[in-house]
Amino acid sequence: MTRDVLDDELGDGIRDAVTDLDIPNVDLSSRVVATLTSTRRPVNQERSVWTRRLSLAAVAAAIVLGVLVTVPPTRSAMASWLGITTVTVTPVDERTDIDRDVEPVADDLGPTVPGAPTIEPIPALGQPDEVSDDATLGRSYLWRTDETDAALPGTDVHAVLSVAPVDGGTAFGKIAFVGDIEEVQIDGAVEAIWVSADHQLADSDPLLSGPALLWIRDGIRYRLEVADSKVRAVELAETVTLGTDLLPAG
């Protein structure tokens, strides 16, 4: 018998073994549709909700967060008066207003930390592939992957967690389509902002970010850019562990 015939016989055994596997008997379509419809709202609806929030509630929430949602020029005076400079999130009316022809955030994270800390800041993601320190974002933990699992098309980065102390931290801005910005809660209490699609991070040079979650907890600012749903991003955020070497030295 030739090797091919032998391979075919063994292949039949493999096929049977996989066919024989017990798999869950579930209707995934209803579960997937429920997930998609619970996390997506029509743009127009999103806009109207956001417009209402901008009147007072969003700004009030931003005060609690220490994250400022900047608003059109008519409210810029209020923003200035509030004096919150940690993060600004500027909504724009069109996705095309986001400049995508800029470098990804993950490619501009600053020098890699030698002898990277061995902690797993997000246990579900395991050991990060790289750890970097950056003047603006603080310490960043980075997990690499491939194209289908990347936070931004054309990159190989699945997730980036950046942590920095609020006191003395450098401010940065975000520019995002208004329909992609949503307020969420972590652990049912900590206010956070979820940007569900590609958006711009306005540092000294503009950078492009994938979906990202921003929150402040115990005086530390967190930014989690991740190729995942809002629900999964929040779940990941809820597991962030505060190791002694989570923050950059000094």
Next chain:
Amino acid sequence: MERPRDREVSDGELIPGARAGDVNAFATLVQRHQDFALRVATVALGTSQGADDVAQEAFVRLFRTIGRFRDGAALEPWLARIVTNVARNHQRGERRVASRWMRLAGQRTEQAASADHRLDVEAERTVVSSALAQLSTEDRLILTYRWYVEMSEAEMADALGCARGTVKSRLSRAMARLRAQLDAPNADLPRGEFT
């Protein structure tokens, strides 16, 4: 396994709708490929436990990335790659994959033994399953892609995210390792069947 060509509306006709945000069109794709996704998830995880969550998340991710899907390409290699990535994320921090698959295979071995190998076919399946259990996830996946999904080399390269030439060598090594497992002294496969 039901294949796209057997159906009235092709994947290629549904994908533009899904790409435009039509959840119903996407739901049809989910129904069509959920069995496939669940099996790949089970192989990747080494257990059926959690395979539904992995497959569900993979479909959500597929919906989000379907704009990057190449028109005319087969959906299953792309889906397989997403399922595998999601499964890998679920496994990170866990090191129990092999033992879980082995437990699954072990149960089957006991079941077959209790039947005194009355059905040779069942026994063969059990032995192959047990041998697969000894392999790495990567080996199990490439063998599943080749023999269960019947992917072409190009499709396997897509699903595995590697060059076509690499597929050939990886597949060859995985087959060799499976044969080695079947040749191991504790393999109770009737000798000469696959060797």
